[in-house]
Amino acid sequence: MTAAVSIQGLSQRYGAALALTRIDLEIDAGEFVVLLGPSGCGKTTLLNIIGGFAEPSEGTVLIGGRDMAGVAPKDRPTTTVFQDYALFPHMSLRDNVGFGLRMRGVDRATRAAKAEAMLALVGLEGRGDRRPHELSGGQRQRVALARALAVEPDVLLLDEPLGALDLKLRRQMQDELKAIQRRVGTTFIHVTHDQEEAMAIADRIVVMNAGRIEHHGPPREVYLQPKTLFTAGFMGEINRIPVAGGRAPFGPVPVADGTLLIRPEAISPKGSLHIGLCKVEDVAFFGPHVRAHVTPLTAPDLRLVVHLPQSEAVEPGGVLDLGAEAHVVLRE
Template sequence: MTPLVAIANISHSFGAGPVLSGVSLSLARGSYTVLLGPSGSGKTTLLSILGGFLAPDEGSVLINGVDCTRLAPARRPTATVFQDYALFPHLTAGANVGFGLRMKGVARTERDGRARTMLEVVGLAAAFHKKPHQLSGGQRQRVALARALLVEPAVLLLDEPLGALDLKLRRQMQDELKAIQRRVGTAFVHVTHDQEEAMALADHLVVMNNGQIEDQGPPERVYHRPQTRFTATFMGESTVLSGHTIRDGIDTPIGWFPAPPGTAALAIRPEHVALGGSIPARITDVVFQGSFKRVSADVAGVSILARLPAETMVSPGDMVKLAIDTRHMIPLRA
């Protein structure tokens, strides 16, 4: 099937410093793609190139088979929701949502009717006559989303849209964003540096680092079977055990473990470390995180992270025995 978006060999620099280097990416119709990475990884630059706010130094952007690489934002089938929402403070929510249609010359009666319908889609039917200052942060975010969706873009771009919200509202909006995307069927491309947000929203997760794509695929695969060491350490937490290969395994400071040929290190997620095994360890740190305890333990000079049940009674200095579920160890190549 022909992809909705085909990004091919995109490179871009600011001054002498390359920001993107030969990035290629395909996006399917109806997908929710999240670009995830640390500051400076190139994710926002890639989104800006997709939206037409930047022209790449090299490469091309095709949307629905049309070369949009040099088209201005207003001439390509995309719409963007920015982190600050960019709502007009003097206009009502209804007028903000209908602004794009107003610029296209659509009559007021029609655009008001369509704006009301779109506000209903995002759960704000009663906010039509309210000004932005009368709305909460989450409501303003949904007004911006409704405005972008009303012009029926092929691709909706979201530039860290939840970054300004508090934790509780951010999680609520994650659920609402996903529900809205499923309802309207538009392809979403969402930029964030928040791994939890990325995994909650994406059906296509793209991990970026130093201007390149490190890994991409369904969030569960990327988390449980990352393709690179960077992805293994950036996606959630993990302990990386380096060693050298012996027969069909790898010898590490805390023991020998089975591993496929070519393995240079093994990553262990903290949820796969438990008490009650045979590995002697000394607890070095305990952090209560509500639903679990984040525990650091020293094993033969290696700091192992464990996620233990909240009721576990351990303190720094305690000597314990750890168990590692080797079935979930992540093999990493050099």
């Protein structure tokens, strides 16, 4: 099962503070949407309202066309996977996964079969008799996911479910989470503050800031064509260069006024937007690339971040002739 989610004019107040302000968002059935933003931006509040754990001050949430006003969490076609897994330590994995079915009155044999099928789906086939303490963090996360999927929700809500994992395991789980979502076809709404995680798993990223949606779109669009300065900065490193009267600090550019935005990896000796000769201030080897700070000789007060190929022989004090392959101009 899967369903679309429609959020219309949603606001949430806590006393005089506005946690969400007039949120409008349409999520297609079967879509993997990531709510992305810094702590306090309202993403978890929005997830809690969708799941029924909080009632909005204003606005409407529709799931599969049904108004969720006054509908308790247990009666909504949603389940939630939390960061802390919330597994029962005294129960076997089979009983943990089948717990939601048990609460719905499903008989023991049926829920055991369903639990085993869900454990197989998340790569834990044949481990139903084990206890949570026998598993790694990543395996416990898979069990929590299997338990949520066992009740066949129309919409699965994930509240920073990978936040407690180390980097290598988190990346592995990102791949697995995306693959599972593709197989089951359920609508996933996933909260994170990790930009790389969002780009790795999302069909669409919703960037939030101070209770508002700044930008939503496919990962490539949000990263390469940000609509706001906040989105540009939050989605990773970016060079912000003021432009006035068709000139940047390093020389003429093909735009009149605004802020010229260039990603570090878009700067190279082959770039068509000419920056000119730049002095290398410092260099750090990051594995996939070499990260350097450079200063254009024609603009000594301008400091740019550049990502060069790992094979590039560059040292502090050297001079590079650089340009930009791609750029965006915002007028805010």
